[in-house]
Every structure is written in C-alpha cells, then in structure tokens.
Amino acid sequence: MERKAVSLRDVAAVAGVSLSTASKVLRGQGKASEATRKRILEAAERLDFQPNALGQFLAQGRSATIGILAENAPGAFTMPVLTGATTAFGERDLSVLVYDSHLDRTVLSSTVRKLKARKVDGLLMIGDGTGTDMHSVSEGFSVPVVYAYGVSDDPHDASFMHDGFLAGRLAAEHLIGLGRTRLAHITASPSDLSALARAEGLRAGLADAGLSLVSGQPLHGDWSRSWGIEAARRLLAGGESFDAVFCGNDTIASAVQEVLRDAGTRVPEDVAIVGMDNLSGLSGQHDGLLTTIDPHLTELGAVAARYLADAIEGGEYEGGVHTIPCTLIPGESTGVRPRSAGAPAAA
Template sequence: MAAIAGVSVSTASKVLRGGGKASDATRERILDAAARLDYEPNALGQFLAQGRSATIGVLTLNAPGAFTMPVLTGATTTLGARDLSVLVSDSRLDRSLITATVRKFRARKVDGLLVVGDGSGTAMRSVTAGFTVPVVYAYGVSDDPDDVSFLHNGELAGELAGRHLLSLGRRRIAHISASLDDHSARERAAGLAAALAEAGVELVGGTGLHGDWSRSWGRRAAEDLLASGLEFDAVFCGNDTIATAASEVFRQAGLRIPEDVAIVGFDNLAGLMDQHDRTLTTIDPLLSTVGARAAEYLADAIEGGEFVPGLHRVDGVLIEGESTAVTR
C-alpha cells in the first residue's frame, strides 16, 4: 500500500493511525490507496506499539449464574467492539482461586481488569491494589469506596413498582420478598416504601412478608397473606419466582389477576430466557447494560478517560404484562 501511494512505510503507518506530518495531498493518496486495497489496520500491532496488550482480564465470581451471564455478555460484547481481547476466569465463589487468578492476570500484563460479582449482595473484596492498570467492578460493590462499581438500581425498582400500582388506582399494596438482611431485598423494599409514602399510602400490614427468594416461600407467604384477613389489591414481589408462585395461590383461592390483585415482580426472567411472554409485569434490571456500561467505562479509563470512584447505578425499566393490565 505504501508503494502504491508513493510514500515510505513509516509515513503510511503514521497517517493511518491518524498522526504524522504529511501534506494533505500525501494523506489523500495514502487513504485512497488504503480504500482501494480494502486495507484494515492491524489493531494488535497498534496496541503493541503503544506498549499495551490489547487484553482485558475478566474475573467472575460465579459465571454460570443465571443473572451473571447477561452481565458477562454485555461486557464482553462491548470490549470486543473496542478491539479488546478478553480473558475470562471464574473463581466459583472460592476466594483462594481469586488470589491465584489475580496473579495470572498480572503475569499476562492485561490492560485492565473487570470483576463481575454475583448480585447486589455480593461481598466483593477489592483487588485493585494488586494492579497498576484500571480495575472496575460490576454486578456487585467493591468493599473499597475508592473503587468504581456498577450495579442496577434496586431502590428505583421498588419505586417503579409502587408508582405503577398506584397509577392503576391500587391503594392496598402488600410486599413479599426475601429477608431484609439481604441487601437486594432491602433496597427494593425501601424503594417501594418511598413511593407509597410519597402518595400517602401505607403498606398493607405495616411491613412486608420476608423470607427468601424461593418459589416455596412465595407460596407460603401468599397463603399467610390470605389467612391474615388483611385486605389487599396489589402485591409487589421481590422477584419473578415469588410473583409466579404467589399468583398461583391467589388464583387457587378464587382471586382474579389483575382484576382483584395486581402483581409486579422483578428480574424479567422471561426476557432472560428470550421468551416473548408478557404474563407478568416485572422490573427489568437491564443486567446486560450493567455489564456494557462497566466495560465501556473500563475501556475509556485505559485510554485516559475520567475515573470517578464510587457506585454507579444503572436504572432498570418496568415491563408491563397481563398481571397488572386490566382490560375493560
């Protein structure tokens, strides 16, 4: 290509990288020759010339997890679009493996590290001190406030659910979720409480029913709610599994959904499984976006972009389904 343009290899290389001091005419000849030859610059060669490996280490705490996978997919897709290769290593929730993986990534001289947790309640021990390159955390929060962490917005999820139910005219709203010792459950409950307080509405029973994230708990809590004699016309469930189980109990008791009881869940499980099922109204935490934003931030930081410590939230969206959409 340099020969066709009538310039040296060095001059052609500098122009194609966006630099050099070539004249406009020379630059035009080089670009024209590149276009005619369908020339693609060697991205790896350019990175190596800059003293970089063009590789990002990705340390996952639980890669097979149903909710980790969309985060990982969003991150790796984004890094690939930035011409960055990815090395993924999973610790399988074993802290001893994390230490070994950190050493491996340092030896490979990665340009940056992305640590992917296992949810908002994940205890993520900071590994940043072991690197001289940028480190970003996703789907969990580092225990070092000087680190950068990306997480879905749990409180907003609760607010979205509450506001949606209120907008439907529901005023006797109950809540079924996991124990408030769980960070995720606590955030969603706080968001719901804020939305109800803003409207001057009290949560049915004063507090929610709190157990775990399982289907069996969803059924038992729904049965307890029915047995309590409390009047309710809507329920925000901490996840879709609980919401589905509770819906079954309510229907078996003769209640119509959504006419008698409107139900909102969280997770968008149908979307995660690529199903076009709008049976359940749910909050989608946009986990793929969490991974993509974290990866984009890391790639920018490697190139000298702004690095702001602390927690960066990604807002989810409400997806309306049949469980709240009353047809008249």
C-alpha cells in the first residue's frame, strides 16, 4: 500500500504549533522562539517532510515557470544550448515552457504576448548564432529576460555568447606554436558578428607574434561548404604561399582540406588547418581528424539559465555581452593523431 505523503499539517501537529507558524519557520520567515523552531525542524526531519515546491513559489507570488523562446529550436547548434538551459533550470526546480519562432518575426511577437499572459518568472531567449543582433523583447516584461547564443540589440539586456575573439586568438597561438608563419583565414561576411570576432582575435594573435594574414585580409563569403571549396581554390590560384588556414567553421575547414589534398597539398605537412564548432563532438563522434575550437554551447545555455534563475531570486543583472570561453581541441589536421578508444593518454 502506498504511503500517504506527509503534509505541513502533520508537521504542525507533531510540533504542537499552528499551521501558519510551521509554514513560516520552514520558509525561514516570521518570528518564533528557538525552542519552537527546534521542535518544528525536528518534526519535519522525523516525518521526512518534503515541502511542496510549487506551493512555496505560489505563496511568494511566483509560478516556478520559465519561458524559453528559441529562434530556431531544431538547429544543430541551438539544440545543445537548449539542452544546457533546460537541465540547469531543472536543477533549480524550475519548470520550462519552450517555444520556437521558426525564424519568423511574426511568430516571435505573438509568442512573446503569450508568455507575458502566462506570468512566467523569467524569459530566456535563444538565438541561432548567425551573428546578427537579436531583437530585444524585454520591454513590457516585469521579470528578467536573458539572451543566449545571440546578442540583444538593446545594450541594457544581458546576453551570453561564446568568445569568438578568444577562438581566433587560440587558433593563431596554436598554429604559430607549430612553427606556421603564413596564415590565411577563410570565413563568412564581416557583417556577421561571429565571423568578425573570430577574425579580430586571429589578427591579434598574429600581431603579438609580429605576423599578419596572407594577402592582408581574410577571404569573406558565407558559412557553407561551397564557399570553402571556392575559397581554397582561390588560395591555390593566388600564387601566394601559405602554410596554415584558420577556417571560420568546421564545414569550411573540411571543404578546404579536401580541395588541398586533391591538389596534392599535404595536410598537415604542407598546410595545417583549424576549424571552429567541434562538429564531431556535437554528433558524439570525436573522431579527432580536424583540429577545431569548441564553443561549449551546452555550458553556454547552462550559464545563461543559472544567471536568469539568480536574477529572479534578486541576484545581479548586468547588461551587455557575457562571454563563455572556448577551448581548442587538437586533431590530425594540425599533426595531432587521436588516441584510440580506451588507450591511455600520453605522458
């Protein structure tokens, strides 16, 4: 027979106090003598009382529910951000309502109105990482709104992004550390904020070593494989020597590697290649073929969620862009061979 759940009324009866006194003491509120507090706490422990979290939130005028509005929830890069956020909210006993705007501004506006009507305790907006500013929806909300994997166009909003500048610098430092001095950069348009940050970080890393980019400028296009192929062919046809390429993402990097090898250029012996995004890690493969930079998107989502949860509790809320550090994962494309499964790490 299933055991009946212990209620707050049971605790009050065992402790010999009123229901309101037991409730206030267990919430850390109100005034009670030390002896009374001790009796209530001992009764709660003896009865293994588990407070109703939702009831506590409602007593505080809260719903214990967070709204999450993603611009492109099914996206390969959005999903880990969403996973990290929902896990972090769960750890704080917060429920979530997840909506997807499908990159449609009309859907986004109507969903924002729904969330305002639902009286959520806070809102997490998740962008699609394209590098364009996210439209701020904070106006009209009486609760905190935080932006993740995108930057709000309102500087008063708190936005969380991976550190693209650091990514570029890590690529430069890794390649220069391998003795490469003729670095090229293939990336998306400079109007894309993510591409711009990575290019600036790369330039800074090169400048620290007294170096500059091959041809002085990155090759700008888009994030596609077709652009990676075209750009690699341009590099080869340009006649200027290069011994390393930092690619704006792993898709471009894989295309560049293929073109170079088809042309008889050895990777990494002749040209070392670094990508960005850790695509193999996202898919759970970790094949170690491509040196890449991991933006830690799951952690990004979790950090943004914890920040929102803290803000709801009265914690700090600071506008501007908060960056999450990236890490470089060496692979065969810069001369590091992956360990076989279960093999011990090198000393």
